[in-house]
Structure formats: structure tokens, C-alpha cells
Amino acid sequence: MVEYILETRGITKHFPGVLANDNVEIKIRQGEIHSIIGENGAGKTTLMNIIYGLIRPDRGEIFYKGKKVEISNPSVAIRLGIGMVHQHFMLVPPFTVWENIVLGKEITRRGVLDKASICSELRRLMDSYGLSVPLEEKVEDLSVGIRQKVELIKLLYRGAELLILDEPTALLVPQEIEELFEILENLKKQGKTIIFISHKLKEVLRISDRITVMRRGKVVGEVEGRTADEETLARLMIGKTLESPQLEAYERGEEVLRLEGVRLLPRLKNINLTLYKGEILGLAGIEGNGQKELLEIITGLLTPESGKVFYKNREVQHLDPRSLREIGIGFIPEDRQTTGLILDFTVAENIILGRHYKEPYSIRGKLNLPVIKKTAVDIVKEYDIRTSTVDKYVRFLSGGNQQKVILGRELYSEPELLIASQPTRGLDVGATEMIHNLLLSARKKGMAILLYSSDLDEIMTLSDRIAVIYNGEIVGILSPKEIDEATLGLYMTGARKD
């Protein structure tokens, strides 16, 4: 008889307008690494939050080690031996590592935190699992990879037997992912059970004993890790086969953008970069290495201390965003909800932002509403933005459609240079595919595109060339056909440099 550490039966959860979990049954065996995969919105995170007691299901039962349990809040889950590493880390940045680990289960002596006992206990724990983190450092000073280890130790410190990891690899570079997998294998050897949530199929196949696939709130399949393959999983996950976008060959056109010795301390030291007509230049780098500042300089939000930016051989580093837009630079900002859109403006108003002051949208300072509306209707149609009317507040659109509003706005004016920062972050596979196709057809029309993404797959499949930024400098210009992700990772972590 197989022993299950965790079983759910008939878990159902409604959110307003969505059925996030529909009669979900999963069975997790003691001591296995079990992946749960599915697109965004498939209900994986909801299910995990239910198991961890962060939300209550409308219906359904959970069995832990064969006994029916009521997990009404995280304390209950922790007491049972269930621990969870959330997608967005649940750490307190200004606290030290040891404070973060013991928070909620502190060791005290006469009411005062007993740091000596805490640290010796933690060292013992780290030794026994072969993990090591700097206990005295503040979490805000640590890299993402180390923060994740802190999260794992947090669970082990609470005696977790079942570890849930929600999209643990999303922010890691390939080397860190490899290290994480070694840690997980090691934990498995020591008898821990691991639930691994992901939508990256390669990783799932590499690490899993068994895989459960979810789609639209339902379990649609359960397979053995050894026998599964990427195609089958993808079909289960999406419900149809996906074609990965193909880059058509291109001939290097004339120069559109050139950066010479751009510097803005502390983040940017010396950036030299050239971008040509009709190409997608991928920008790869670990967050915080200067890419955000670089993109903001090109779009006029920041001014460099020194160095020059040429757009079509004209010096532009001192121009403001409006002037840059007027000479043909479009921008898809990283955070669509705070920078890209005004959520409490309508679709039409958002579409017109940036050219609202120009004729025919504005005549002598007064908005020309009929023209604005007509333009918005055209764009909504052209970019297949799903909204009941253009007068709807953008807040009420899905993430994918919000992003399409931005793309529509930026592409409609046919810029010659498009700066796209994380254009598909947080979007599901379908919406991502659409955005990719839009970018590729823009490229085909001769647009020069600078694409920054933390998703290396995206960079690898869409880019003609890849520029890697590390510590404020471009450390390599690579061709995606000639390298693999691991090599790219080496450049991104500064281990290699041209």
C-alpha cells in the first residue's frame, strides 16, 4: 500500500467571478518530490494557500498522514509539519537572517531573545541539512538565491515534513536553480516530502518523481516523472499544442540607437551598446544590475552623469520623455499597473495618453472625444483587447488585456525604436504568445526592439542578439544560437566576461 502524506478530496474554492479550484484531488506520497504544474490562473497557488491555511476552501477535505485535518490558519499547518515558501518571499528585509528564521517561534530567556541559543540551534540545523546562510546579515543585503535558502531553513526550523515551494525558480539564474535542486534532492534523501509548483516544464521533468497537471482549477492529469515528456505535459497544461515562435532571418539594417560610455552611479558604470533596425536585442541580467536605470535613460526618465545616447545619430540624452516619444521611441514599462497605465482611467483614455495633447486628439487644449473614442475602438479591434467597451476602467481588465492596451498605445504610433521591459511578466501562456507575436511582427516591419526580460527562455527565443548586463556594464554580446542558458547564467553572475 502506498503511503500518502497528504491527500485532498473535493477541494472547491470560488473567488468573485472565478472558480479557482474545482473539486481538486491530489495525492502526495511520503518522501517524494511532487510537481504541480499549470498556467497562471490554473489554481495551483490557490490550492497551496488552502493547504497552508492562508485561505479556506468552500468545500472539500484535507487528509494529512491519513487523518482528516482542518487547517484554519498557517499556525495549524506549521504545527502539523507543513511549510511553504511563497512565490513572493515572506521575509522581513531589514531584519537579520536569524531574526527572520525564528520570527514566530522565538527562543527567549527571561523574556529577552536568546541570540546565543538561537544561533547555535540554527548552526546545528544548517549542518544537518548541508545548508549555509549568513545568520548575522540583513536579508535586504542578500541575493535572491540566498533568500530562498533562508526561507527553506525557516521551514526546517519549524520541523516541516512537507515543504511546499511555489514557483521557487522564477527569480533564480540557472546556476542557482541547479543548486536549489541539489538541496531539494538532499532534503528528499533525509525523508522530507516536497511539493514543487512551476510552469517551467524542463525543470519539472528534471526534478519530479510525480507530476500533477492542473488547468482552469481542475486536475487534468497525473503522470510519473520518469515517463513524462515536455510535449505531453504542455498539451495537458494548455489544452492545445503550442508552437514556439520562430525568428525569421534578418539582415542587419541601419543603426537606430547607440550608447557610448553611459554612466550613472551607483548602478551604471559604462554602457556601450548599439541597436539596429529590424532586430530584437535581448537584455539579460539579474535584477539590480543596472538594467532598470539603463532603460530609463534611453526613455528619458533619467539623465546620465556622462556618456552619450544617439538616436538615429542625434544626441538625445538630455531630451525628456515627451520629446523622445515625438521622435519615435516607444516604451513598455516593467510595471504595467503603476507606470504603464492609470488604472482608474478608461481604456480610451489610457490609449490616448502620450499623444492626448496633439491634434486631432486635442484641439486648442480641449480633448476631441469623438476622435479619441474612434481611435481607441480601432486599437482595441486591431490588438484584440478584450473589453466590453472602451469606456471601461483599465483596472477591470485582465493582466493580459492591460498589457495589450499598452502595446496598442505604443505600437499604434509606429515608433522606430521600442523599449520593452518585462512585457510578458505575470501573463499566462496564451497572452504571452500574443505579445510575442506582436513583437515579432513589429520587428518584421523594421522596428528596432530592446527587450529586457527576467525570463531567459523568452530572451533566448526572441532575440537576434543578447546583451548581458552585470554590475553596470555590458559584459557580453551573445548569439542565442551559439549559447545555452547555463552559459548565459555565467555571464549574468559575472563569472564570465568578454
Place this chain on the structure above:
Amino acid sequence: MIGGILSLELLSSALRMSVPLTFASLGGVFSERGGVVNIALEGIMLVGAFGAVVGTYFTNNPWVGLLTAMLFGFLIALIHAVVSITFRINQIISGTALNIMATGLTTFLSRLIFKAAGSSPHIEGMVQWRFPGTNWQISPLIVIMFAVIIISQIVIFKTRYGLRLRACGENPYAADSLGIDVIRMRYSGVLISGILGGLGGAFLSLEHARVFVEGMTTGRGFIALAGMIFGRWTPLGSFSACFLFGLAEALRMRLEGFGIPTQFIQMIPYIVTMCVLIGVVGRAVAPAYDGIPFEK
């Protein structure tokens, strides 16, 4: 003239002036470390000042007055907590409303109880404590203040309660995911700030003026918050900042009578506050979730 201004007496006057500010400022530290902005401290001090006089007036015992002040401060803070933590109303709005309410309520009740507009009758102050073997006298509230500063510093940075409270102000979602009751922790921070703010107000009426005057806090609650910011949300830092503000106020009292128009002299504490805030902006980092309601 300078010698007359800068003296031991000036420093001791500065210390006295800093007492109400320090208490309120410490209150602010507890509230904001837990993630709740408490600009109601101005109103809390005012009801504290009023409560101290009412309690003393009816019992002739200033210690009862002190307890009444703490109770009144607690009650205003409780309203702030219910409104801004349970019902997640904007904390600034709640605080502003309570400040206005405190002004109206104390004025109304003061006229009702004391049957006189403007101020209450004079009351018995606290018996000063004498240093053993000397003639030096000190207000018991100053002794209490130093004790509270030290205890607060330890509680906030060295104890389980402090760690959890700070976690609720820095990342309540992390605290929640570890089974900490964020709502309860935030309530505790705000209620402590009510008690301390009430004490601060009590010093104003019980020790300074020995009378309750309508609107007598004149912005001290806000100066205390400035002190808290300047002191980087730490008890010791807040005390240092409040002492500086106290010095400005002591200086103000000294300078009166030197021929400078009083209107200018009375501006001194407020101008010092503004200068300090301008200098400190951008460098003092507030708790990350300070002022943001916690919603599961």
C-alpha cells in the same frame, strides 16, 4: 546675555519641556513600528491633559489624575485602532478626525465640569521626589519617563514581542504566514501609544500648568511625531530628538523679554521642527508597511 541663556537651568528646563514630547514620541514608536501611523497623538495628548486634571480635581490625588490621563488616551487610541485596523480606514483621516474630536470634546466637557470657559481651576500638582541626602527635586514623571525610554528600547529591540511588532510594521504578510496575529499586534502598538500619549498630556497639565487650558497641546503631538522620525523610530533616538525640541522651547521662554517680538520667538520650536524634518527627509526610513492597512 549668552551666559544667562545657556545655563544648567536652561538644560533642566529643556528636560522638563521634552517630557510630554518624549512620552508621545515613544507612543508613536510603538504604533508605527507595528505599522499604524498615529497622528491622533495630538488629540490623545489633549485628552490626557484633560483627564489628568479631571482625575485630580475630583480626588485631589494627582496619581489618580495620571491614571485617568492614561485611560482617556487609551480610549482615543482604541477608536483609532478599531477604525484604522479593523475597518481599514485611511489612518491619516482617522487620526485627523480624532484630533478634531478631541478638541471639541475636551472643550465641551471642560465647560460642563468646571463651569468656566477657557480653562479649569488650578489643581494640586505632583509632590516632587527629592534625591536622597540633597535638596535636588525631580518630578516623578521624569523618573517614569527615563524608565519608559529604557524599557521601550529593550522591549522593541530585544524581546519576542518587539520582534513580532516590528515584523508587522515591516512585512505583515510575512508575519501572518508565520502564524503571528497581525491585527492583535497592531492593536497592542496603537493602544500602548494611547497610554503613553496620555501620560505626555498629563505632564502638560499636571506639572507644567497645573491647570487645563483648552487646546493646550498646541501641536506638541505633531512635534512628537517629528521627534520620532528624527529619532528613526527608536526610543533612544526619539528622546534625543525630543530633548532638542525641548531645548528650543526652553530657549523660547528664555528669550521672551529680550525685546524681540514674541510672535517670532514663539515660532522657534516649530521652525526647529521643520528644519530638522527637512534635514532628515530621505534618510530616515520608516517601517515599510507603516500606514498601510493589513488585509488578508
